[in-house]
Amino acid sequence: MSREWWKGAVIYQIYPRSFQDSNGDGIGDLRGIINRLDYLEWLGVDALWLSPIFKSPMKDFGYDISDYLDIDPMFGTLDDFKELLQKSHERGMKVIVDQVYNHTSDKHEWFLESEKSRDNPKSDWYIWVDGEKDKLPNNWYAYFGGPAWEWNETRQQYYLHLFVKEQPDLNWRNPEVVKAVMDSIKFWLDMGVDGFRFDVVNMYYKDERLRDDPKVEGRNSPIDYHNYYRVFDNDRPETLLAVEKINDLVSQYNDRVTIGEVGSPMGTPAYFQYSMPGRLNMAFNFEFKEITDYSAKPYRDKIMETEKLFQSVAWPSYVLGNHDSSRFPTKFKNKKNKDKMVQVLATMLLTLRGTPFVYYGEELGMEDVEVPFEKMVDPEGINFWPKAKGRDPERTPMQWDDGYNASFSESEPWLPLSEKYKENNVKNQQNNPDSMLNYYKQVIQLRKNSNAIKFGALELIDIHENILSYRRKYENEEILIILNFSEEQFTTDDLGILDYKDVVLSNYKREKFEGCIASNEVLILKK
Numbered sequence: 001m002s003r004e005w006w007k008g009a010v011i012y013q014i015y016p017r018s019f020q021d022s023n024g025d026g027i028g029d030l031r032g033i034i035n036r037l038d039y040l041e042w043l044g045v046d047a048l049w050l051s052p053i054f055k056s057p058m059k060d061f062g063y064d065i066s067d068y069l070d071i072d073p074m075f076g077t078l079d080d081f082k083e084l085l086q087k088s089h090e091r092g093m094k095v096i097v098d099q100v101y102n103h104t105s106d107k108h109e110w111f112l113e114s115e116k117s118r119d120n121p122k123s124d125w126y127i128w129v130d131g132e133k134d135k136l137p138n139n140w141y142a143y144f145g146g147p148a149w150e151w152n153e154t155r156q157q158y159y160l161h162l163f164v165k166e167q168p169d170l171n172w173r174n175p176e177v178v179k180a181v182m183d184s185i186k187f188w189l190d191m192g193v194d195g196f197r198f199d200v201v202n203m204y205y206k207d208e209r210l211r212d213d214p215k216v217e218g219r220n221s222p223i224d225y226h227n228y229y230r231v232f233d234n235d236r237p238e239t240l241l242a243v244e245k246i247n248d249l250v251s252q253y254n255d256r257v258t259i260g261e262v263g264s265p266m267g268t269p270a271y272f273q274y275s276m277p278g279r280l281n282m283a284f285n286f287e288f289k290e291i292t293d294y295s296a297k298p299y300r301d302k303i304m305e306t307e308k309l310f311q312s313v314a315w316p317s318y319v320l321g322n323h324d325s326s327r328f329p330t331k332f333k334n335k336k337n338k339d340k341m342v343q344v345l346a347t348m349l350l351t352l353r354g355t356p357f358v359y360y361g362e363e364l365g366m367e368d369v370e371v372p373f374e375k376m377v378d379p380e381g382i383n384f385w386p387k388a389k390g391r392d393p394e395r396t397p398m399q400w401d402d403g404y405n406a407s408f409s410e411s412e413p414w415l416p417l418s419e420k421y422k423e424n425n426v427k428n429q430q431n432n433p434d435s436m437l438n439y440y441k442q443v444i445q446l447r448k449n450s451n452a453i454k455f456g457a458l459e460l461i462d463i464h465e466n467i468l469s470y471r472r473k474y475e476n477e478e479i480l481i482i483l484n485f486s487e488e489q490f491t492t493d494d495l496g497i498l499d500y501k502d503v504v505l506s507n508y509k510r511e512k513f514e515g516c517i518a519s520n521e522v523l524i525l526k527k
């Protein structure tokens with residue numbers, strides 16, 4: 001059976017600064033990742049997505065790139081990257097890089113040239129607008145605070161930056177920019193990377209007339225950009241043509257994947273739009289990250305919405321967390337059944353129809369770490385403090401064992417380690433058959449061996465409003481998944497369900513299914 005590998009894959013996100021340090025500077029690097037490949041192979045993930053590792057002044061920790069074609073010395077060298085690629089491939093794991101083409105760093109040679117004058121060869125590579133000092137071109141706000149416009153004395157013009165001012169937005173309306181981006185994609189394809197994650201891909205184009213974003217009536221958030229419908233600086237229709245161009249290039253190579261980060265308030269319909277045939281292979285579905293209640297209904301609704309829209313036209317994906325959002329187990333911090341609740345959500349992620357993304361440390365049940373203001377480094381946190389806590393809490397070092405600095409680094413890590421690392425670490429959990437880590441490994445293994453889970457149809461089943469249940473079916477294989485999102489116990493006398501007698505997995509180690517479903521139980525059943 002020939003099928004795109006990424007449909008069946010579990011994709012593991014590594015935030016390289018926080019995974020493993022090998023040279024003792026307190027910051028993770030490529031050699032560190034190479035040294036931990038055995039672990040990733042043991043866990044059973046199919047592909048690694050690395051947050052940006054390219055040259056960068058690190059104003060946004062790598063999402064401000066100053067050279068798309070080279071590795072930042074902090075992370076290593078191009079040779080280290082090639083070795084990582086080769087060693088991952090030897091272990092049957094793919095490698096996906098993260099490219100940021102909405103903006104560059106202000107230290108990128110393109111911008112250094114562009115800012116020199118109004119008539120240099122790259123003068124039109126960024127979005128420059130005439131205006132007067134102190135009179136902004138329009139009402140667009142930057143995501144990390146303040147207006148999206150920065151005044152440049154030399155050019156006596158404003159330039160646009162949707163993130164920090166050191167991240168000027170590229171002008172995608174200039175064909176030379178598009179060509180330079182395509183050349184950069186080609187460089188990595190030729191090197192053999194297995195795919196790309198495209199940062200804020202829905203923001204590449206902006207309204208040509210730079211119209212003001214409409215104000216949301218009655219909303220007065222202290223975070224300015226929340227007060228506007230971002231219809232003119234985001235989600236412009238031309239962006240879809242850009243991703244089609246990207247697809248034309250990438251599909252000339254075998255077996256590569258394209259994944260879009262579509263940060264759109266439209267949610268699922270926007271993810272669908274970007275993953276339609278001829279566009280990207282997938283767009284992250286971020287909807288689960290927005291659900292605050294631990295309850296079956298909102299999850300069921302989101303799954304239904306995705307299934308209805310995507311059908312067999314586009315391939316879904318699901319996400320519970322990433323480097324931009326609070327780690328999901330944090331929500332259950334003080335609950336007595338925390339681990340079981342985490343297992344309910346993790347099992348859902350890994351058994352739905354769609355590619356799951358697992359953020360490093362999720363497999364340990366890692367929670368956010370409180371980072372005091374003095375230790376904060378994320379510009380979002382610093383600029384919005386105390387209105388928002390920023391993204392440092394979910395980016396703290398991986399917890400490998402109970403040794404010095406959890407064996408992440410010989411020096412003080414760039415962000416504080418969780419105080420819980422002495423108990424909660426890879427080594428302890430590997431040695432404990434009942435740990436979260438071994439649970440994740442078991443579900444990943446189960447998924448690997450089941451075409452029904454990887455590729456089969458999904459049918460939602462009603463058992464009770466607090467239970468999320470679905471059937472996965474592929475040829476002769478049929479599996480029933482039951483997830484109890486409550487403290488209550490249930491018994492079902494539904495004969496259709498009682499037909500599934502064999503327990504493939506239960507987080508209560510149940511051996512036979514006779515209709516009883518315990519609180520926060522996960523049941524994966526076969527006939």
Ligand code: NOJ
Nearest residue numbers: 060063100163199200324
């Ligand atoms: C989205 C990335 O996920 C985030 O970490 C980054 O700060 C912004 N894009 C800007 O590149």
